[in-house]
Amino acid sequence: MIKEDIFSQLVKKIIQEQESIIGPLAIEQAKKVPGLKINWINHEVFVEGDKKSTLEGLAKQYESIFGQASIEVCKEIVHSMINKLSKNEIPGLLQ
Secondary structure: OOOOOHHHHHHHHHHHHHHHHHOOHHHHHHOOOOOEEEEHHHOEEEEOOOHHHHHHHHHHHHHHHHOHHHHHHHHHHHHHOHHHOOHHHOOHHHO
């Protein structure tokens, strides 16, 4: 298996946290985000293309269904890994 980069790790943690709240719908919604390749059976997530935009797209996908509470969950996860990212790598929506 290819080692996951920080964005793949972030996306996986966001999906896992959303899944703990809303169940399988979290995976269905994540699979709709362009730039994400998800094999949830193996808990593998890969971010392709513009990683910052893809991360923001995931947050917006959850927001469109579940509102601001989903954004707050995403922000908490990003902030838990903030030391691994530079400020310009974090989408404004999640700062």
